[in-house]
Amino acid sequence: MKSLVCLKQVPDTETQIKVNADGSGIVTDGIKYVINPYDEFSVEEALRLKEKFKAGEVVILSIGPDRCVEAIRTALAMGADRAVHVGDEALNNGDPFLVAQALAAAAANVEYDIIFCGHRAIDDDFAETGAMVAELLKIPQVTLVTKVEVSADKKTVVCERDIEGGKETVEAPLPCVVTSQKGLNEPRYASLPGIMKAKKKPIDKKTLSDLGVSPEPKLQAKNYSMPAARQAGKKFEGMEPQDVAKTVVQALRSEAKVI
Amino acid sequence: MSKVLIYAEIKAGKIKKSAFELASEGRKLADALGGDLGAALIGPGLESFAADLAKYGVDTVYCVEAPELETYNSEYFGQALAHLITETKPEIVLMSHTMQGKDLAPRTMQGKDLAPRTAAKLGVAAIADCISFRLEGSTLIGKRPMYAGKCFAEWSATGAPQIATARPNVLETAEVPKSGAVSKVSFSVDTDRSTYVTKELNLDASGKVDLTEAEIIVSGGRGMGGPDYTLIEEMAAIFGPRATVGASRAAVDAGWRKHSDQVGQTGKTVTPNLYIACGISGSIQHLAGMGSSKVIVAVNKDPEAPIFTKADYGIVGDLFKVIPEFNKELKAILAE
Ligand SMILES: Cc1cc2nc3c(=O)[nH]c(=O)nc-3n(C[C@H](O)[C@H](O)[C@H](O)COP(=O)(O)OP(=O)(O)OC[C@H]3O[C@@H](n4cnc5c(N)ncnc54)[C@H](O)[C@@H]3O)c2cc1C
Ligand SMILES: Nc1ncnc2c1ncn2[C@@H]1O[C@H](COP(=O)(O)O)[C@@H](O)[C@H]1O
Numbered sequence: 001m002k003s004l005v006c007l008k009q010v011p012d013t014e015t016q017i018k019v020n021a022d023g024s025g026i027v028t029d030g031i032k033y034v035i036n037p038y039d040e041f042s043v044e045e046a047l048r049l050k051e052k053f054k055a056g057e058v059v060i061l062s063i064g065p066d067r068c069v070e071a072i073r074t075a076l077a078m079g080a081d082r083a084v085h086v087g088d089e090a091l092n093n094g095d096p097f098l099v100a101q102a103l104a105a106a107a108a109n110v111e112y113d114i115i116f117c118g119h120r121a122i123d124d125d126f127a128e129t130g131a132m133v134a135e136l137l138k139i140p141q142v143t144l145v146t147k148v149e150v151s152a153d154k155k156t157v158v159c160e161r162d163i164e165g166g167k168e169t170v171e172a173p174l175p176c177v178v179t180s181q182k183g184l185n186e187p188r189y190a191s192l193p194g195i196m197k198a199k200k201k202p203i204d205k206k207t208l209s210d211l212g213v214s215p216e217p218k219l220q221a222k223n224y225s226m227p228a229a230r231q232a233g234k235k236f237e238g239m240e241p242q243d244v245a246k247t248v249v250q251a252l253r254s255e256a257k258v259i
Numbered sequence: 260m261s262k263v264l265i266y267a268e269i270k271a272g273k274i275k276k277s278a279f280e281l282a283s284e285g286r287k288l289a290d291a292l293g294g295d296l297g298a299a300l301i302g303p304g305l306e307s308f309a310a311d312l313a314k315y316g317v318d319t320v321y322c323v324e325a326p327e328l329e330t331y332n333s334e335y336f337g338q339a340l341a342h343l344i345t346e347t348k349p350e351i352v353l354m355s356h357t358m359q360g361k362d363l364a365p366r367t368m369q370g371k372d373l374a375p376r377t378a379a380k381l382g383v384a385a386i387a388d389c390i391s392f393r394l395e396g397s398t399l400i401g402k403r404p405m406y407a408g409k410c411f412a413e414w415s416a417t418g419a420p421q422i423a424t425a426r427p428n429v430l431e432t433a434e435v436p437k438s439g440a441v442s443k444v445s446f447s448v449d450t451d452r453s454t455y456v457t458k459e460l461n462l463d464a465s466g467k468v469d470l471t472e473a474e475i476i477v478s479g480g481r482g483m484g485g486p487d488y489t490l491i492e493e494m495a496a497i498f499g500p501r502a503t504v505g506a507s508r509a510a511v512d513a514g515w516r517k518h519s520d521q522v523g524q525t526g527k528t529v530t531p532n533l534y535i536a537c538g539i540s541g542s543i544q545h546l547a548g549m550g551s552s553k554v555i556v557a558v559n560k561d562p563e564a565p566i567f568t569k570a571d572y573g574i575v576g577d578l579f580k581v582i583p584e585f586n587k588e589l590k591a592i593l594a595e
Contacts, residue, residue: 011406013524013525013543013544013547014543014544015406015409016409016543017405017406017409017410018410019410026406026410037525038525095384096375096384096385096387097378097379097382097383097384098384100379122406122407122524122525123405123406124405125387125388125403125404125405125406125407125528126375126384126387126388127371127375127387127388128374128375128378128384128385128387129375130375131333131372131375131376131379132375132376132378132379132384134376135337135375135376135379135380136379138452139453140332140333140334140453140454140455141333141372141376142455143333143371143372144372146518158458159455162519163369163460164357164468164469164472165462165463165467165468165469166460166461166462166463167460167461168457168459168460168461169457169458169459169460169461170455170456170457170458171455171456171458172453172454172455172456173453173455176453176455181518182518182521182525182526183517183518183519216417217417218382218383218384218416218417218418219384219386219414219415219416219417220414220415220417221412221413221414222412222413222414222415223412223413224410224411224412225410225411225412226410226411227404227408227409227410227411227550227551230550230555230568230569232567232568232569232570232573233555233570233571233572233573234571234572234573235562235567235570235573235575236572236573236574236575236576237562237575238575239576241576241577241580241581241583241584242584244574244576244581244584245581245584245585245587245588246584246588248556248572248574248585249585249588249589249592250588250592251572252533252554252556252572253592256533256553256554256571256572258475258532258533258553258554259475259498259533259589259592259593
């Protein structure tokens, strides 16, 4: 079973995001980067598929600046076999279509039965790339997946996916793009031998021109801003439950007007 | 030909509220651009919904029909929508950043799943999950949260059309009656393109609205002390179908609640009118996901809990004592 895992490096969820002085972006100094949590689920699922079929390969595909190599090495230490790293100035802050074009072009040089993307990257929060990669490769997408079952002949996959108010089970022909949702699995930690081995695993470097993709951004961002500082409102301490309940419920109706 | 096109989702035999939000916003944009507002309904036999859309300012309702469009899948619906856009050439297309609805047959749609597929077919990207819009000349600017709401940025699109998805429950609705003339668009699906098929549906008995679309969210964290969420479920039930139950990651990881209930940076980012956090400390990841709620109520026994720095109404106390009283008061006031 050959899996291609699209992996993005993102700021750790603990990061306090600050907008820079001219509002053109965020302050990146001192940010600690990690693998996008949804992409970790993807790596784990791909490893489990390779283990289940006792054959195959897990290839990591990541786009971003040099710092991404750290995230790639972590995935290799978890057990992935090799990686393709697309680094290109033009791709920093790339929009999902440009990124998807580069991912699809890079995928064309790799053999795969299935492609995993995260359902969203927790930095830009677009939740678009997986579907776009699927469209560009003319294969189906199954989004928000919490369970993956590949048929013995590797021709189809049955996935459980989140829908509003429940779950849907769908069957898709392979290859397809699956986007990982929380609940898919518990990602393993990299072991010490895994970390040692990862150092020797190949990372193939590519640029946009290697892939024949022209850097034409479709979206631009400006005027970054912080949320309106939320003032702590009224705090009720030491009141009888009955009194505080009455006070707050009344306030929600007459003051906040939300009920 | 409409300058602005919205994609209207239907659930349980009704146009979704998020579609009226899109129509109201689309109306304003179309007026500013000096053009018409169109709405797309995809699937057979939907023209009866045109009147509802007309109320919210839609001039023309395009009904795209083909037998394969009876049930939703991103590929066929994406083809249909891309076809309509190519034919009618709107400058702006608005969709909802929504999950797929539970009534699979005959027509469920999912903006989140469909928008990127459609955009990619047209060679553009969508400005996802916007909370407000404005125009600079004829350029659409969508403001959207990033890092799960830790900051915002304004995004614009270069290509044509300019596609954006809007977060449900944030844009205001306004009734502006228009004609809602129906224009039927025939279309044949390219069935050579493969897609998935639905095998099975497992619906929650509760039938509750999804977190991202709920107007009121009652959330429980580790302070709930175990999987018994009766108190919180009760409160949500008192509010009725517009409310639902959420959880912190601590509660989800403990196995008390489903993964899909998690609010936060690695769960769902939510913007309800009212968020009631019970026994939740207010970690940076949780606050990121719910910090843009209109009104926040927190019940926590620790007066130093960080959630109180964000709460409009902070109740310091034992939730097991406070919530039952709260539910009584709520029941009384909502019965009035
Ligand atoms: C990569 C990563 C991603 C994460 N993503 C998320 C995310 O998306 N969402 C999320 O929520 N968390 C997330 N977290 C976890 C987060 O850091 C916190 O651990 C979590 O939010 C804590 O949940 P909690 O507030 O329920 O529990 P706690 O922090 O343990 O707080 C429990 C609170 O309940 C109060 N309490 C206890 N008993 C009572 C009582 N009887 N009455 C009233 N109050 C009571 C306590 O005073 C305390 O404040 C993430 C963490 C990491 C590392
Ligand atoms: N720069 C990138 N490199 C590799 N994969 C990416 C990149 N950006 C996005 N992806 C993939 O697309 C998913 C969704 O990202 P997004 O659409 O940006 O929310 C991520 O979880 C990754 O799997």
